[in-house]
């Protein structure tokens with residue numbers, strides 16, 4: 029078996045970290061381990077790309093961060109958020125997920141109006157002030173660069189939007205809760221090039237205010253918009269560095285092979 | 293794709309992107325909220341919501357379990373009282389044709405009802421199965437989509453027709469014809485069986501259709517590609533693969549027939565007489581229950597004996613259930 | 626016989642059997658409707674039934690059937706919904722769940738006469754409800770629960786997992802996600818299930834003859850006080866339904882026009898089943914289009 033020990037793992041000052049994992053293991057069905065001893069730090073106001081072959085554990089890792097894996101997998105290890113290990117039984121996962129939002133591979137708007145899509149979680153949370161809700165809708169849609177396209181049809185079904193618009197709506201929906209971190213699992217993989225480019229633009233803008241961790245299978249995309257890149261292989265985080273370094277000067281042989289293979 | 297095409301495509305995409313350039317908005321208020329770390333370790337509204345919601349769903353499922361438990365319990369206790377309290381011999385209950393529970397524990401023999409129930413069930417399923425399979429084959433292998441879906445809705449409708457309506461039809465159409473042909477009253481196993489045949493036919497058909505549809509298309513294509521005739525494909529591939537599920541369909545039909553009460557009771561004649569032929573009045577477990585339970589007093593032997601019949605029905609329904617499972621397991625292998 | 630001859634022969638046999646079945650089905654439906662519809666007049670629907678002479682109607686039976694249907698649905702829907710939510714959303718794949726599923730299957734395969742007799746034992750005798758609408762509705766609930774539960778479970782399972790993820794990722798509780806997102810998305814299927822099970826309830830008789838009873842009482846349709854014994858809304862009064870009526874006039878056979886009354890009532894029941902079947906599809910589709918409307 030090849031040596032899967034990390035080739036290089038970047039670290040940050042404590043004050044710069046938005047989220048940190050320490051020795052994270054994930055097991056499905058209690059026995060089948062699919063993620064091994066992963067310790068990564070995510071820097072505030074940056075975009076980190078997670079790359080690696082399909083099945084290498086990127087989604088498994090990402091979904092553990094906001095405890096979406098709770099019902100399907102056993103997650104061992106620490107996930108540090110504001111000095112608190114949020115991978116513990118006594119953590120309120122609902123509150124955690126409001127702080128760590130998530131956007132999925134396939135756009136999944138609710139079969140409700142655009143307006144309701146964005147306000148649903150807020151109203152469930154007890155927010156009744158219509159004025160405030162309207163403001164949040166506008167701000168979220170603007171932040172997701174969707175406002176101009178939908179401002180006249182907020183009451184129409186979200187399902188009528190194009191795939192790219194739906195995905196940005198999903199981002200706006202996540203932003204409405206004003207999270208600190210946004211996790212994105214191949215958010216552009218179901219989109220056409222034009223929509224992808226818009227989405228990337230949006231993400232680049234959001235970096236001003238948010239920390240983002242994004243799984244992508246598209247190397248160009250990782251190169252275009254991310255600041256840091258982590259390379260996953262067979263459930264191990266092999267290498268984690270600035271995106272420039274990973275793409276121009278990878279340390280590990282496997283990383284190099286993967287990146288060359290993907291570009292070649 | 294040639295190089296030129298690729299270049300063109302790039303241009304098109306770039307133009308498209310340019311024309312839809314996102315207007316950069318300045319993010320004002322919207323940004324992260326300060327995280328309240330305390331909140332992360334305290335129960336919230338959602339925690340309570342989840343607690344109560346989950347509780348409600350557990351309550352509902354618990355209620356259903358309690359319900360089934362109490363049905364089995366109640367019918368079991370009353371049905372067994374015949375044997376434990378009134379000391380009727382179980383073997384005698386199953387093998388004697390002397391049914392006169394008001395005359396004492398030596399006259400509690402249910403063989404007539406047992407035989408009749410099994411006869412109408414088996415006969416109706418036996419007759420209905422070839423028809424059901426033929427119709428199902430027609431719908432899945434021969435008919436156009438339109439014709440199949442038309443037949444499908446008719447069959448759904450027939451499943452939905454109340455059993456008393458079938459009983460009434462049996463009473464006004466089947467019984468007189470039998471009477472005209474065979475003499476006698478016209479009531480009896482033949483009439484019961486014909487009514488049940490019509491009732492289980494749609495049940496078996498629609499389940500058989502499901503069974504046939506579950507056979508993967510490529511099996512048929514592979515067989516046809518080997519030069520098999522349509523019938524060879526059906527007989528050697530489709531029916532063979534679907535057999536366990538078709539059997540299941542037949543058992544469901546039988547379960548329905550065995551448990552059917554009113555339709556049978558209306559045409560069977562309700563006399564506790566051993567059926568020496570198919571056209572003399574007889575009695576099934578269900579018909580005896582239907583007609584007699586109102587005439588007996590709770591707690592008496594006569595009443596308990598009827599509950600024993602109900603228990604027998606319940607046991608048979610469990611048996612059909614187990615049979616279906618066993619076939620399912622075998623089929624899965 | 627060559628293979629081709631066999632093929633031709635088999636095809637012939639299949640078409641022959643299908644032909645017989647089609648004639649049979651057409652005969653049955655035709656017979657019910659042709660014999661029943663002529664007697665199915667406004668007078669028949671709105672006049673009282675008669676115990677001895679010809680010329681009675683089915684007003685009370687019709688109302689009782691509808692009332693029982695409504696009550697049964699009101700009682701069984703929340704339970705079925707809760708149980709279906711448990712099965713599709715909360716249950717883990719383990720032996721307890723298997724046991725629960727078997728339990729529900731057993732309930733669904735119990736002969737309805739057994740359910741009726743159990744209802745008689747428990748509600749009519751033990752609880753002292755007597756032959757009453759309440760006893761009938763509770764017994765029908767038993768009869769209805771398993772089917773309705775599995776119908777609803779199917780509909781819930783049809784909702785894409787990505788919708789649940791979307792809700793959870795927004796910090797909603799499971800329950801809120803289910804109630805606010807999954808159930809509404811499954812509503813078309815749920816409604817279809819409720820309407821179809823309504824058809825079954827409407828035509829059910831074996832469960833009712835020893836629970837709701839085989840006779841009616843004097844009913845006053847202007848008395849809106851459900852506690853008054855003569856009120857049409859009173860749930861403690863015995864109530865014969867349409868299906869029970871058919872059974873009774875044919876087994877006791879006192880009225881001289883039993884056949885005409887049964888034919889008309891039968892046609893009425895079949896019409897109702899047809900309406901239920903069609904509207905189940907129609908409303909299900911309509912609602913589905915509305916929910917997923919690309920507008």
Ligand SMILES: Nc1ncnc2c1ncn2[C@@H]1O[C@H](COP(=O)(O)OP(=O)(O)O)[C@@H](O)[C@H]1O
Nearest residue numbers: 056062080081082083084085086087088089100
């Ligand atoms: N719910 C699950 N149950 C069991 N195994 C799973 C589950 N989800 C993912 N896996 C397995 O875990 C491994 C990693 O999957 P995933 O994290 O989805 O990879 P990636 O996102 O990198 O493509 C794969 O082998 C996959 O089959």
Ligand SMILES: [Mg+2]
Nearest residue numbers: 086087088243
């Ligand atoms: Mg993935």
